[in-house]
Amino acid sequence: MAQLHDLVIDCRHPASQARFWAALLDGYAVAPYDEEELRRLSAMGLSGPEDDPTVLVEGPDGAPRMWFVKVPEPKLVKNRVHLDVRAADLEAERERLLGLGARETGRHENWIVMADPEGNEFCLQPAGGGQPGGQVGGGPVAGA
Missing domain, CATH: 3.10.180.10 (2,3-Dihydroxybiphenyl 1,2-Dioxygenase, domain 1)
Known part of the structure; x- marks a missing residue:
């Protein structure tokens, strides 16, 4: 049997979407950035977490994680999943x-x-x- 592990949400600005959903959901927070992660972003030519194309939001133990992933196109139609x-x-x-x-x-x-x-x-x-x-x-x- 499969288990739900992550929810992945396409968006135009992952950092702000991650902050919104972390604030919405009890017990969830944007995953902290360590020095290694900041170096990875810098190596990609990004100035920091605000420009990260993939931002992780974590919840309580056992709860699904949420990834916010940058995509170029805006949302145009009704969600297929909500x-x-x-x-x-x-x-x-x-x-x-x-x-x-x-x-x-x-x-x-x-x-x-x-x-x-x-x-x-x-x-x-x-x-x-x-x-x-x-x-x-x-x-x-x-x-x-």
């Missing part, structure tokens, strides 16, 4: 996420559809309730 996140106080978390640069794109009976600063959709659901998956865009998302 994340569902849960919060004890939906409205307070919505406000916090708006302050981090997210935007609300839709509202349903039990969840709010949000988008990160580059437009990647995710669903904000109440903790301990609701069904997995939600509607993002025009129809139900099976098994998300």
Whole structure:
């Protein structure tokens, strides 16, 4: 049986996307840069972590890691996969996420559809309730 190890998200600016998702998710943080990693970036002609084309966000032990990978093209269409996140106080978390640069794109009976600063959709659901998956865009998302 396979196990989920990493989530990889294409984006235009990995450092800012990584900071957003690290702030969104409890227990997650942008992986620290050691001297070896800084030398690797320098050897690539990059000035530092802000220009890193692949930024890692790590969570609690056993949680999937998140990689943010620079791609040249912008997001143009609806995500084929999205994340569902849960919060004890939906409205307070919505406000916090708006302050981090997210935007609300839709509202349903039990969840709010949000988008990160580059437009990647995710669903904000109440903790301990609701069904997995939600509607993002025009129809139900099976098994998300």
